Amino acid sequence: MRVAKRFLFIALLCLAATVSATSVVPKPLAEMVREADHVVVATITRVDMVDGKGRLLTDPESRTGPGLANQMRLHLEVHEVIATRLPPVSRTIRVPLWMMWHYELGTMQKHLTGQRGIFLLTGRDYQPVYPANFQRSLDERAEIQRLLEH
Known part of the structure; x- marks a missing residue:
């Protein structure tokens, strides 16, 4: 019984390490707006994926x-x-997503293509201001503009 409990404990530790490796602490909207170099209204026209060598991947299960x-x-x-x-x-920009998220190409293409929102980006290469929640609802526009003025 002791061996089983020890095994279960180790398995739970491994699972916890995986979960913490792929999650981020929520960041307040005010902080993200303050850190953003660009705040744009845009539509996601396409979602793609590249491998570590920059080659385009087309398998929807990638x-x-x-x-x-x-x-x-x-x-x-x-x-x-x-x-x-x-x-x-630029009128068209490419935003790379955090590589630690567990995403599948086909699922993301299906759910994100055509979405319109407010994007909080940073740098000349248009990185997300934070790995999570950098795409905001158009309903938040007034709040975002208020935060930009302060």
Whole structure:
């Protein structure tokens, strides 16, 4: 019985390590807006994935996550620049997603393509301002603009 309990304990520790490796602490909207170089209204026109050598992956079952070198990317059509510190913002931009998320290409293409929202980005290469919740609802526009003014 003792061996079984020890095994279960070790298994739970391993599971906990996996969960913590693929989650991030929520960051307040005010902090993300303050750190963003670009705040844009855009539509996701395409979702793709590249491997560690930059080669395009087309298998809808291709995955990202810990131990994999694949990276999911969002292709955005920018409709409006609400704010930017690094002009100009291109009409079309590519946003690389955090590689530790457990994503499957086909699922993400199905659920994200066509979504319109407010994107909080940083740098000249349009990185997400934070791995989680950098895509915001259009309903949050007034709050985001209020935060930009302060």
